[in-house]
Amino acid sequence: MDRLPGFRDFYPEPLPTPEGWSADLRRHLFTRWRAVAERYGFREYDGPPLEPLELYTAKSGAEIVGQLYNFTDKGGREVALRPEMTPTLARLAAAHERHYKKPLKWFAMPQLFRYERQQKGRLREHFQFNADILGEPDRAADAELIALLIDSLRALGLSAEDFVVRLSSRQAWQDFFARHTTRPDQAYEFYQIVDKLEREPAEVSAPKLEALGLTLEQVRHFIAAGEPTDELRAILANLEARGLGDFVRIDYNVIRGLAYYTGPVYEAFDRKGQFRAIAGGGRYDHLVRLVSGGKVDLPALGFGMGDVVLAELLKARQLVPRWEGRLDAFCLVEDESLRPATLRFIQQLRNAGLTVDYSLTPAKSDRQFKRALELAASHTARLERSTDGELRARLKHLATREERTVSLTDAPAALRQA
Amino acid sequence: MDRLPGFRDFYPEPLPTPEGWSADLRRHLFTRWRAVAERYGFREYDGPPLEPLELYTAKSGAEIVGQLYNFTDKGGREVALRPEMTPTLARLAAAHERHYKKPLKWFAMPQLFRYERQQKGRLREHFQFNADILGEPDRAADAELIALLIDSLRALGLSAEDFVVRLSSRQAWQDFFARHTTRPDQAYEFYQIVDKLEREPAEVSAPKLEALGLTLEQVRHFIAAGEPTDELRAILANLEARGLGDFVRIDYNVIRGLAYYTGPVYEAFDRKGQFRAIAGGGRYDHLVRLVSGGKVDLPALGFGMGDVVLAELLKARQLVPRWEGRLDAFCLVEDESLRPATLRFIQQLRNAGLTVDYSLTPAKSDRQFKRALELAASHTARLERSTDGELRARLKHLATREERTVSLTDAPAALRQA
Numbered sequence: 001m002d003r004l005p006g007f008r009d010f011y012p013e014p015l016p017t018p019e020g021w022s023a024d025l026r027r028h029l030f031t032r033w034r035a036v037a038e039r040y041g042f043r044e045y046d047g048p049p050l051e052p053l054e055l056y057t058a059k060s061g062a063e064i065v066g067q068l069y070n071f072t073d074k075g076g077r078e079v080a081l082r083p084e085m086t087p088t089l090a091r092l093a094a095a096h097e098r099h100y101k102k103p104l105k106w107f108a109m110p111q112l113f114r115y116e117r118q119q120k121g122r123l124r125e126h127f128q129f130n131a132d133i134l135g136e137p138d139r140a141a142d143a144e145l146i147a148l149l150i151d152s153l154r155a156l157g158l159s160a161e162d163f164v165v166r167l168s169s170r171q172a173w174q175d176f177f178a179r180h181t182t183r184p185d186q187a188y189e190f191y192q193i194v195d196k197l198e199r200e201p202a203e204v205s206a207p208k209l210e211a212l213g214l215t216l217e218q219v220r221h222f223i224a225a226g227e228p229t230d231e232l233r234a235i236l237a238n239l240e241a242r243g244l245g246d247f248v249r250i251d252y253n254v255i256r257g258l259a260y261y262t263g264p265v266y267e268a269f270d271r272k273g274q275f276r277a278i279a280g281g282g283r284y285d286h287l288v289r290l291v292s293g294g295k296v297d298l299p300a301l302g303f304g305m306g307d308v309v310l311a312e313l314l315k316a317r318q319l320v321p322r323w324e325g326r327l328d329a330f331c332l333v334e335d336e337s338l339r340p341a342t343l344r345f346i347q348q349l350r351n352a353g354l355t356v357d358y359s360l361t362p363a364k365s366d367r368q369f370k371r372a373l374e375l376a377a378s379h380t381a382r383l384e385r386s387t388d389g390e391l392r393a394r395l396k397h398l399a400t401r402e403e404r405t406v407s408l409t410d411a412p413a414a415l416r417q418a
Numbered sequence: 419m420d421r422l423p424g425f426r427d428f429y430p431e432p433l434p435t436p437e438g439w440s441a442d443l444r445r446h447l448f449t450r451w452r453a454v455a456e457r458y459g460f461r462e463y464d465g466p467p468l469e470p471l472e473l474y475t476a477k478s479g480a481e482i483v484g485q486l487y488n489f490t491d492k493g494g495r496e497v498a499l500r501p502e503m504t505p506t507l508a509r510l511a512a513a514h515e516r517h518y519k520k521p522l523k524w525f526a527m528p529q530l531f532r533y534e535r536q537q538k539g540r541l542r543e544h545f546q547f548n549a550d551i552l553g554e555p556d557r558a559a560d561a562e563l564i565a566l567l568i569d570s571l572r573a574l575g576l577s578a579e580d581f582v583v584r585l586s587s588r589q590a591w592q593d594f595f596a597r598h599t600t601r602p603d604q605a606y607e608f609y610q611i612v613d614k615l616e617r618e619p620a621e622v623s624a625p626k627l628e629a630l631g632l633t634l635e636q637v638r639h640f641i642a643a644g645e646p647t648d649e650l651r652a653i654l655a656n657l658e659a660r661g662l663g664d665f666v667r668i669d670y671n672v673i674r675g676l677a678y679y680t681g682p683v684y685e686a687f688d689r690k691g692q693f694r695a696i697a698g699g700g701r702y703d704h705l706v707r708l709v710s711g712g713k714v715d716l717p718a719l720g721f722g723m724g725d726v727v728l729a730e731l732l733k734a735r736q737l738v739p740r741w742e743g744r745l746d747a748f749c750l751v752e753d754e755s756l757r758p759a760t761l762r763f764i765q766q767l768r769n770a771g772l773t774v775d776y777s778l779t780p781a782k783s784d785r786q787f788k789r790a791l792e793l794a795a796s797h798t799a800r801l802e803r804s805t806d807g808e809l810r811a812r813l814k815h816l817a818t819r820e821e822r823t824v825s826l827t828d829a830p831a832a833l834r835q836a
Contacts, residue, residue, distance in 0.1 A: 001473055001709055003466055003470075003509065004468055004491075005493075007466035007468060009463075009513075010463055012461035014517075016513075039771065040775075041775035045428055046441055047421065047428070048421055048425035049467060051421065054419065074489075092429065096435075115493075136779070138778060141778050151768065241757075242764070293419070340655075343656060347565070347660040347661055356459065357523075360554055361558055374519055
């Protein structure tokens with residue numbers, strides 16, 4: 001029986017197939033994401049993977065709504081597997097923001113879902129590192145968040161030579177649109193066209209823009225001029241003060257597809273342009289009000305960073321750590337009469353926090369030793385009875401082949417030192 | 419807008435409502451589960467939260483199938499949110515077991531789902547620590563797994579006074595049933611009756627047993643006698659050798675509801691009997707063959723431990739760690755002309771792995787200090803220009819109020835020591 005198309009199984013390394021997904025790599029991403037978020041003072045939250053459909057309809061933009069993994073549940077409710085985390089966060093904040101001091105600095109690592117009919121081989125789920133700041137209208141918050149985004153990628157070994165954050169402004173595009181058109185109600189359609197500009201041929205984009213009373217030239221000129229707004233200047237200055245200036249550049253090609261952005265927006269790309277966006281985000285000052293039905297009004301901003309593109313990039317840059325066994329000791333049982341004592345010894349080592357494995361059943365000495373090597377154990381440990389009848393542990397360091405005999409009491413410390 | 423009934427939001431502590439769920443407590447469980455699993459040499463895996471419906475029908479038993487959170491997806495596929503992890507594990511193992519040396523010792527921490535119409539206030543999802551051993555028919559594997567179960571609970575602060583593992587045998591019950599009835603095809607119905615014996619009144623159980631040609635007395639006598647099989651004796655001896663004998667007792671009331679168990683089965687309960695089972699598991703030697711359509715035959719065993727009952731128990735025993743801010747430094751900006759330098763200093767500290775926060779926008783000195791206290795920062799740090807024009811960091815240890823001035827280069831080490 002197979003898994004559903006578009007979903008992933010995560011196996012322990014070494015992987016059975018080169019194109020498979022690694023539970024160890026996923027954990028590596030999660031560990032680094034979490035560590036950097038904490039360094040920045042962000043706190044973890046989560047919500048359900050399943051939400052009421054209406055949390056997304058008309059809030060996230062047509063594109064994401066068209067790709068919803070939605071269905072009717074057994075109670076007749078219209079529900080959807082979450083396609084993004086921001087509406088859930090807005091819901092949580094709207095319910096209990098008064099309990100927390102502002103600004104909230106929160107992060108999550110949800111699995112997200114979408115359902116597109118036609119796509120071949122495209123995934124229907126991914127994990128996404130989400131970090132958001134709520135309750136702070138100042139551009140200093142945008143800079144803090146972009147710094148976190150940059151440091152999340154740096155923590156995985158990527159440098160300014162590997163990626164760049166392309167910084168833009170939804171507000172600047174909104175002003176541009178207001179200046180050049182008489183159809184302010186069609187702003188969202190306009191953003192969609194700009195969002196696709198780099199991917200679509202001019203023959204497709206130009207007529208769409210003309211329908212809104214604009215020319216492709218006007219739009220291209222605005223992008224080429226790339227004149228940063230005061231807000232973007234302040235963000236750049238802030239990041240430069242941190243020594244992160246090399247990681248950012250103004251690029252009005254970026255506008256973000258989602259409907260709810262209101263201010264600075266950005267996307268991180270690999271410098272070689274080999275992959276889709278690694279991460280993206282921006283300010284969405286009205287979403288909490290929208291989700292709370294007008295009850296709570298909180299300025300907000302955030303970014304998301306998916307695991308799939310990131311894993312591809314890390315593989316291409318050879319930044320995926322090789323999995324290494326982390327076994328402190330493999331315990332050998334060569335004399336079965338010593339098995340009960342060895343079990344107690346194993347328990348003692350594990351109680352001390354050491355990682356220990358052994359052959360569950362009687363096996364030949366060389367097979368046990370081979371298994372210790374396969375598991376990349378640091379040591380083998382074997383109980384032996386000394387001439388005075390006392391049990392002692394014979395430890396062998398597998399890298400150096402150095403051996404020594406220690407008392408059972410001293411064994412945990414001896415194994416930990418090495 | 420509200421979340422769906424039966425689903426949980428996870429907030430950062432301190433929680434907004436006493437009945438709410440804590441992302442910090444969830445993480446505490448995950449961290450401990452993972453650490454103990456690794457000590458035992460278990461490797462992490464995962465599968466999709468959504469699986470083909472047929473992975474569960476007729477394999478897990480009527481009870482779980484009746485509670486499936488299933489639906490038809492947009493492609494017309496019958497799918498279900500996973501109600502348990504074992505069929506997914508069997509699917510993964512069936513696909514790639516040949517790649518791995520036996521036995522496989524694997525763990526996962528999936529979110530699981532069920533949909534029951536009538537239940538009020540009952541959750542429709544929970545997280546479950548799953549650990550399994552595949553490819554080892556010997557009872558030593560059952561003992562190893564039960565030891566892991568015990569140590570997972572001990573790692574959370576629970577002792578032999580708090581919980582006990584009630585050990586039983588599906589095989590013993592199967593033999594009992596074969597001896598006393600002429601309807602071997604109704605074994606599963608029989609297991610269901612035994613499984614409910616402690617919860618259902620005798621007037622309900624007795625007629626059901628009689629329909630199978632058995633009396634309630636026979637069943638009760640078998641339970642009361644509690645004669646351990648050779649297999650259970652071996653498991654007990656193994657656990658006693660480890661010094662874990664106090665955590666286990668034979669109890670044939672346990673039989674487990676799922677259809678696929680074949681050997682030793684067990685459930686962990688709190689000693690006071692206040693809560694539902696904390697964990698449960700057993701041997702299921704035929705499931706991999708069933709899931710693989712006969713292609714792969716691997717003996718297997720495993721247990722699951724949910725987060726909901728466990729969290730209730732930990733709360734009742736006051737074993738939930740109080741959340742404590744882990745901020746190494748809160749950086750004060752009292753002179754705004756020093757903000758760019760302070761941003762660079764913050765970046766330097768975070769690069770060194772320290773947890774640092776600060777006021778994103780200009781704020782009065784006492785407000786910044788108050789915020790540092792709220793966040794339970796270990797230190798405040800403030801840049802100041804010395805008489806020679808050099809910037810230095812003034813560190814204040816908030817517990818002792820001790821202050822000292824260090825060079826910017828020395829600041830990370832100074833903060834880390836304290």
